[in-house]
Every structure is written in C-alpha cells, then in structure tokens.
Amino acid sequence: MDNCLFCKIIKGDIPSSKVYEDDYCYAFRDIAPQAPVHVLVVPKKHIENIGALTEEDVEIVGKIQIAIGKIAKQEGILESGFRVISNCGKDAAQTVFHLHYHVLGGKEMAEKMV
Numbered sequence: 001m002d003n004c005l006f007c008k009i010i011k012g013d014i015p016s017s018k019v020y021e022d023d024y025c026y027a028f029r030d031i032a033p034q035a036p037v038h039v040l041v042v043p044k045k046h047i048e049n050i051g052a053l054t055e056e057d058v059e060i061v062g063k064i065q066i067a068i069g070k071i072a073k074q075e076g077i078l079e080s081g082f083r084v085i086s087n088c089g090k091d092a093a094q095t096v097f098h099l100h101y102h103v104l105g106g107k108e109m110a111e112k113m114v
C-alpha cells in the first residue's frame, strides 16, 4: 500500500533495525521502545489490523505466531517471558494501520491489564 509506513519499512524505503524476516513477515525494533526488548512483527501483506483478517490470511497468521517464538528465542526472552500485543482500532489507540504485533520483554511487567 502506497501510503503506509510499515509497507515502506518492509520495502526498505524507510530504514529500520531488522530483527527477523521470512516469506510472510518482517520484524524490526520499535522506534520508541517500551521495554528492553520491543520488536514489531508485521505481515508482508498489507492488512489493516486483526479485524480485517479473512480466511485467506490463516497461513500468514499461523506463520507469524511461530516467527514470534523464534524472535523471542533470538532476543533471549523465551525463558524469561514476554508479552505480545496487537492494538486494533480507536479504543486500543492503534496508530499505524498495518497489522503488527508488539513483542515486549526483558523486564518484569508489573502493569497487567488482563
């Protein structure tokens, strides 16, 4: 998608600190980290958010879940634990409308919403 920040990052038009890449997804460090490890995992296909997923995307979603585990291992937070968040829409304060999963770890997270 032409005017999408994360599509531009995936294409390399905007620089990013790459952590992981496969056929389905691209992962890079958040520009404003909220934890010692804060990685954004995005599908290469432009999808607005979880609410826009269709049956067609089953493979992408599955592969991303597996990629998140690999990234956690690579970042050294698989054993200590980590949190995965995907903000979806206005009330969740989603700011970039290309599906992404925040992977947060490297510290004990006291604030627990659920």
Ligand code: 5GP
Pocket (backbone or CB within 6 Å): 005, 014, 016, 017, 028, 029, 030, 031, 032, 033, 040, 086, 087, 093, 094, 095, 096, 097
């Ligand atoms: P959201 O608020 O939509 O769930 O998450 C968007 C995330 O993208 C935020 O955590 C923000 O810090 C991050 N972000 C916004 N612009 C950039 C950028 O240009 N590069 C990187 N690496 N992260 C960005």
Ligand code: ZN
Pocket (backbone or CB within 6 Å): 001, 004, 005, 006, 007, 008, 045, 046, 047, 097, 098
């Ligand atoms: Zn996009």
